[in-house]
Structures are given as C-alpha cells and as structure tokens.
Amino acid sequence: MSVLTGRQIRELVFSGQFLIDPFDDSLVEPATYDLRLFHKVLASPVGETQLGKVIDLREHPYGFKVLSGQMIAVLSLERINLPLNIVGRFGIRSSLARKGMNAFGGVQLDPGFRGRLMMNLINVGPGPIPINNEDPVFSVEFSKLEENVEQGYSGPFQDQDDFPADQYNYILSAGI
Numbered sequence: 001m002s003v004l005t006g007r008q009i010r011e012l013v014f015s016g017q018f019l020i021d022p023f024d025d026s027l028v029e030p031a032t033y034d035l036r037l038f039h040k041v042l043a044s045p046v047g048e049t050q051l052g053k054v055i056d057l058r059e060h061p062y063g064f065k066v067l068s069g070q071m072i073a074v075l076s077l078e079r080i081n082l083p084l085n086i087v088g089r090f091g092i093r094s095s096l097a098r099k100g101m102n103a104f105g106g107v108q109l110d111p112g113f114r115g116r117l118m119m120n121l122i123n124v125g126p127g128p129i130p131i132n133n134e135d136p137v138f139s140v141e142f143s144k145l146e147e148n149v150e151q152g153y154s155g156p157f158q159d160q161d162d163f164p165a166d167q168y169n170y171i172l173s174a175g176i
Helices: 006-014 165-172
Strands: 019-021 032-045 052-058 064-066 071-081 086-092 101-104 115-122 127-129 136-144
Touching: 032 064, 032 165, 052 165, 071 136, 071 165, 086 101, 086 115, 115 136
Parallel strands: none
Antiparallel strands: 019 071, 032 052, 032 071, 032 136, 064 127, 071 115, 086 136, 101 115
16 A cells, blocks of 8 residues: 555546545645535534534635634535545644644545545634635545455445534534
8 A cells, every 4th residue: 555646646536536526736735635624614512602503614704713622523625536446544734733723533534435524623722713614624645555445435424415413413512
C-alpha cells in the first residue's frame, strides 16, 4: 500500500477512476486533498441559555463562531466516490487544530465508500473560532491497495448526503 501523491490524485480524478465532486485543483496538496465545509452545521447547546441549532453558514457572511466548549457536526462540501483499490484517512486541517479545534469521529474511508464525509469538532481553545461556508477543513490522504477488495463499503453511511437522524438528536439535544 502506498500513499498517493497530489499528481496521482489528479490523474485518478481526471481519468475517472475515482471521484471528488466538485473537484478543485487548488485543493490538491503534495500528498493529500483538502475538503471544504458544506453549508449545514449542527451546533450543540452552550450553557443553560443557548440551545442546540442547525446553522446555515450561507447566512453567516462573517462566519459562525464556535464557542469554547461547543461541539459541532460538519459535512464535507465534496462527495467522495472511492474505487475498490483506494482507501482513505481523513482528519482536521492543522490550521484549525492550532486554534484549538479538536476533531473526533470517523477517520477511515473504506474502498467503495460514496458520499459526504462527516466529522464532529469541539472547540477546546480559550475563545471563539470562526468557521465559514466552504472553508477547507478536512485533509484526506488516499492510499492505493495492492489489489481490489472483494466487497466495497456498504454500511449505514453509504451515499451520505446529510447527517443521520441520531446525529441531529445527539448534537442538538446535548445536555438536555
């Protein structure tokens, strides 16, 4: 198994062997691809007065401020469609981590996965961290397997385009 370079990622996308949609060449890094924020964010309650809510980042031209201690669920703008010989690992970009944003939740992309990526983030820093619609947030590393897997991913997050119902309940009702 070998990690794909930026050039190899471009070649596979342009040849149609795997899909990042929409693809933006400026998001290709030396050995990763950066994915941007989808406009819908789930924000947990904060304290006793601020309830959990669904945020539309398009309605926040100066960014939505994730408060210290607040958890959010985010999706990637891009949809990923992996062939049976490519596996991925993803995490938060270091620019957000250095501000105090911590990521947790799914890091493995199995061969055959299709859909948007989802991740939970929490602000563990001392102050608010603004996020904006279509900010690059995820960094994905792709590796080529020596052979195709026998069967691709077929779990509950296949073709994910929105948050699962249990995620809405968990984030929006946290602490209630």
